[in-house]
Amino acid sequence: MKFLTLKQLFVSGLITVVAAGPTKNITFNVISLVPNNQTLGVIIDEKVYPLTKVNEASTLLHFGDAPSPSSGYKYAILQKDTNQVIESENFTRKNSPSKSTLNEYYGRSWNTYNNLTKLPLIMEPLPIINRIESNLHIDNEIPTVHFYGDQTQIDNIHNNQMEDIDVNLSMAYISPKDVKLYENVTISVSGMSTRQMSKLSYKFKLPKKQDLFGYRRIKLRAMSIDMSYMRDSLGYAIADSVGLPTTKHSYARVYINDEAVGLFGLVEHIKDEWVQNEFGNGSKKFKHGALYVADINVKQPNTSSATNMTKRDGAMDSILAGKNEIDNPKAVSSLLYLGNNISDYSLGQYAVKSDPSVGTANYTRIMDFAKFISEQPTVPVNDSAAAIWEEKIDVDSFLRGLALEIVISDMDGYFGMSNNYMLYDDIKNERLVLSEQDLDLTMGVSTFNISVMHGGNYTQFPGFTARPLTSRLFQVPKFKKQFENYLIKMTKELVNPVVLGPRIDQLFGMLSEDVSWDLALPRLGKSLMPDFVSILFGNGSDYTSFTNSPFHFAVYGPTMLNISMALTEWLPLRSSNLLSFFNETISQ
Numbered sequence: 001m002k003f004l005t006l007k008q009l010f011v012s013g014l015i016t017v018v019a020a021g022p023t024k025n026i027t028f029n030v031i032s033l034v035p036n037n038q039t040l041g042v043i044i045d046e047k048v049y050p051l052t053k054v055n056e057a058s059t060l061l062h063f064g065d066a067p068s069p070s071s072g073y074k075y076a077i078l079q080k081d082t083n084q085v086i087e088s089e090n091f092t093r094k095n096s097p098s099k100s101t102l103n104e105y106y107g108r109s110w111n112t113y114n115n116l117t118k119l120p121l122i123m124e125p126l127p128i129i130n131r132i133e134s135n136l137h138i139d140n141e142i143p144t145v146h147f148y149g150d151q152t153q154i155d156n157i158h159n160n161q162m163e164d165i166d167v168n169l170s171m172a173y174i175s176p177k178d179v180k181l182y183e184n185v186t187i188s189v190s191g192m193s194t195r196q197m198s199k200l201s202y203k204f205k206l207p208k209k210q211d212l213f214g215y216r217r218i219k220l221r222a223m224s225i226d227m228s229y230m231r232d233s234l235g236y237a238i239a240d241s242v243g244l245p246t247t248k249h250s251y252a253r254v255y256i257n258d259e260a261v262g263l264f265g266l267v268e269h270i271k272d273e274w275v276q277n278e279f280g281n282g283s284k285k286f287k288h289g290a291l292y293v294a295d296i297n298v299k300q301p302n303t304s305s306a307t308n309m310t311k312r313d314g315a316m317d318s319i320l321a322g323k324n325e326i327d328n329p330k331a332v333s334s335l336l337y338l339g340n341n342i343s344d345y346s347l348g349q350y351a352v353k354s355d356p357s358v359g360t361a362n363y364t365r366i367m368d369f370a371k372f373i374s375e376q377p378t379v380p381v382n383d384s385a386a387a388i389w390e391e392k393i394d395v396d397s398f399l400r401g402l403a404l405e406i407v408i409s410d411m412d413g414y415f416g417m418s419n420n421y422m423l424y425d426d427i428k429n430e431r432l433v434l435s436e437q438d439l440d441l442t443m444g445v446s447t448f449n450i451s452v453m454h455g456g457n458y459t460q461f462p463g464f465t466a467r468p469l470t471s472r473l474f475q476v477p478k479f480k481k482q483f484e485n486y487l488i489k490m491t492k493e494l495v496n497p498v499v500l501g502p503r504i505d506q507l508f509g510m511l512s513e514d515v516s517w518d519l520a521l522p523r524l525g526k527s528l529m530p531d532f533v534s535i536l537f538g539n540g541s542d543y544t545s546f547t548n549s550p551f552h553f554a555v556y557g558p559t560m561l562n563i564s565m566a567l568t569e570w571l572p573l574r575s576s577n578l579l580s581f582f583n584e585t586i587s588q
């Protein structure tokens with residue numbers, strides 16, 4: 001105690017002396033992965049100051065003191081023994097921190113990207129949404145996530161990438177303003193068909209009672225089949241803008257031990273906790289129903305093991321609008337009525353992502369609704385039918401979610417594959433709520449014919465007339481009218497070159513350096529099926545140019561290759577086709 005006090009006195013005395021002089025020191029903090037024989041430094045007025053310490057949360061975060069810069073500074077990588085500069089940043093940082101810099105990232109000139117404008121909120125959130133306030137997703141920052149621990153176990157999950165193997169690691173989360181350390185974080189490879197690819201997605205779970213801005217379960221999406229690195233980001237921002245329950249999306253730079261893994265999309269894992277955070281203000285006591293997500297990848301005929309991906313993807317490839325219903329009626333996830341045996345609904349085609357707060361998911365709400373659908377006419381009825389639909393479902397959520405699928409040309413939602421859409425059992429109102437997730441196969445990525453996928457006549461959208469639900473729901477004139485109003489509103493006010501275009505440009509500006517970095521990194525997984533993309537998207541896709549081209553980044557303006565159509569080719573086509581079908585123009 002005595003010693004501490006003396007030491008403090010000594011230190012504060014020293015600071016007073018220095019502060020009076022011209023060379024006031026501040027602390028520089030910079031993230032970079034360097035080998036053991038190198039360190040970071042900061043160059044101020046052409047003098048080099050080594051930053052010799054590393055943060056206790058992560059060896060990636062280097063820090064040290066140096067004089068407060070009067071006219072900018074840059075970071076450098078130094079040879080450890082000699083402090084010789086190996087390389088330095090090719091730009092000057094103009095920040096003038098008073099005590100300490102933010103946690104800066106070596107080689108990136110900004111900490112917060114100021115030019116990213118938010119999309120407008122064009123519809124009030126559905127009344128069911130009671131989402132927590134959270135800083136998990138800061139739109140214009142890219143935090144660094146560093147996992148570390150036993151390399152043997154890390155190698156093991158990558159050597160067995162088709163399997164769900166958990167590994168316990170420590171995790172540092174470093175954003176410009178925060179450093180957080182978690183131990184015993186459970187991480188595993190995540191995803192379905194994209195596990196074939198060499199850049200893998202991950203999911204992680206923090207220990208009980210710990211959280212990252214209110215969330216314990218998070219996914220890091222590799223974006224490996226979206227060369228624009230933007231479709232999830234845009235899709236979730238649009239879902240939010242039209243008031244649907246949805247995860248938000250942000251980006252993260254990911255490292256595992258001493259390897260850079262790449263740029264990832266950070267999203268909330270849709271599980272129990274998400275239900276509480278999205279619908280119940282984050283309360284653990286929130287009384288909620290089950291949450292289901294449609295999954296076409298389950299129980300394909302003769303698939304004995306969930307890891308038989310060749311088989312599963314073979315099936316996925318061929319399941320286009322309705323084929324699944326014919327080949328494999330019992331595993332269908334299209335809300336087709338399968339009779340009154342509840343076990344037929346529980347094969348996994350409605351995967352339970354959250355059990356209710358009391359008991360377990362029992363599928364009755366889905367079976368009842370499928371039965372109800374089967375009893376509705378497939379010819380026009382009058383508006384008096386609306387009330388019975390409202391009893392079964394939150395119709396507004398269905399109209400918004402289904403309109404969203406069409407407006408963003410989603411090939412992998414209810415219409416396209418009867419896949420990925422969410423059904424939440426609202427036990428208070430005893431009805432289902434619809435929303436969407438997994439939005440990477442959208443906005444020009446499609447195996448379907450371009451004219452039906454992006455054309456204006458929405459009734460020709462894949463699955464529109466074939467799906468059990470929509471072939472009945474839109475027989476109610478009121479619902480059809482409202483649905484069309486949503487198509488027009490979403491297109492005029494949001495999904496068009498005037499409103500969404502700038503956001504794409506801005507994301508391009510924000511991400512391009514990180515995308516170049518990502519594309520140059522060695523991958524931790526293996527490409528198990530080198531022709532995966534062409535298998536998934538059919539013969540039409542040009543996989544050779546997909547892999548060989550140096551930097552296929554879909555920017556609004558200059559178009560670049562994408563699997564089917566660049567984001568920037570798609571957007572004007574989508575909006576002009578829809579608006580001209582309705583004889584409307586963009587309202588901005």
Ligand SMILES: *[C@@H]1O[C@H](CO)[C@@H](O)[C@H](O)[C@H]1NC(C)=O
Binds near residue numbers: 035038
């Ligand atoms: C520094 O370490 C790396 C391996 O981490 C090695 O390849 C390199 O030769 C070393 N450089 C010097 C100057 O010792």
Ligand SMILES: *[C@@H]1O[C@H](CO)[C@@H](O)[C@H](O)[C@H]1NC(C)=O
Binds near residue numbers: 018025049066067
């Ligand atoms: C300021 O930083 C420099 C460079 O790290 C160091 O040599 C000097 O001792 C520091 N001065 C004070 C008062 O801490």
Ligand SMILES: *[C@@H]1O[C@H](CO)[C@@H](O)[C@H](O)[C@H]1NC(C)=O
Binds near residue numbers: 090107
């Ligand atoms: C700085 O370096 C980055 C890559 O390290 C490069 O993309 C960029 O063009 C360089 N900028 C200038 C002004 O030289």
Ligand SMILES: *[C@@H]1O[C@H](CO)[C@@H](O)[C@H](O)[C@H]1NC(C)=O
Binds near residue numbers: 110112113114115509
């Ligand atoms: C933001 O845009 C302005 C003008 O368009 C530009 O000068 C500035 O460098 C941009 N900032 C960033 C962080 O890109």
Ligand SMILES: *[C@@H]1O[C@H](CO)[C@@H](O)[C@H](O)[C@H]1NC(C)=O
Binds near residue numbers: 167184185186207
């Ligand atoms: C990982 O940590 C959790 C507790 O956080 C523990 O229950 C589990 O057994 C650990 N797993 C391994 C493989 O060490």
Ligand SMILES: *[C@@H]1O[C@H](CO)[C@@H](O)[C@H](O)[C@H]1NC(C)=O
Binds near residue numbers: 184
């Ligand atoms: C992590 O898990 C291990 C083994 O279960 C335990 O000994 C340790 O205390 C845990 N660490 C923290 C910070 O909870």
Ligand SMILES: *[C@@H]1O[C@H](CO)[C@@H](O)[C@H](O)[C@H]1NC(C)=O
Binds near residue numbers: 130279281283286
């Ligand atoms: C959530 O909080 C809002 C505002 O405090 C309140 O009106 C609402 O009833 C709460 N809902 C739930 C489900 O907790």
Ligand SMILES: *[C@@H]1O[C@H](CO)[C@@H](O)[C@H](O)[C@H]1NC(C)=O
Binds near residue numbers: 303305
């Ligand atoms: C995977 O599917 C193939 C083709 O249907 C089959 O031959 C093989 O036995 C299956 N493997 C497993 C582990 O189920």
Ligand SMILES: *[C@@H]1O[C@H](CO)[C@@H](O)[C@H](O)[C@H]1NC(C)=O
Binds near residue numbers: 359365
């Ligand atoms: C099945 O779940 C519903 C809620 O969807 C609930 O009302 C019902 O009581 C449950 N049935 C049984 C037998 O648990």
Ligand SMILES: *[C@@H]1O[C@H](CO)[C@@H](O)[C@H](O)[C@H]1NC(C)=O
Binds near residue numbers: 457459460
């Ligand atoms: C839209 O397509 C449907 C189905 O092919 C067709 O019956 C209808 O006439 C088309 N509508 C318009 C306005 O072209």
Ligand SMILES: *[C@@H]1O[C@H](CO)[C@@H](O)[C@H](O)[C@H]1NC(C)=O
Binds near residue numbers: 581582583
């Ligand atoms: C759009 O306008 C054209 C001519 O003005 C008309 O023939 C067509 O029916 C209109 N389409 C719709 C969907 O209203």
Ligand SMILES: CC(=O)N[C@H]1CO[C@H](CO)[C@@H](O)[C@@H]1O
Binds near residue numbers: 301302
């Ligand atoms: C597609 C396929 O191989 N289907 C087979 C699955 O197994 C059943 C019964 O074993 C066969 O009858 C199918 O032909």
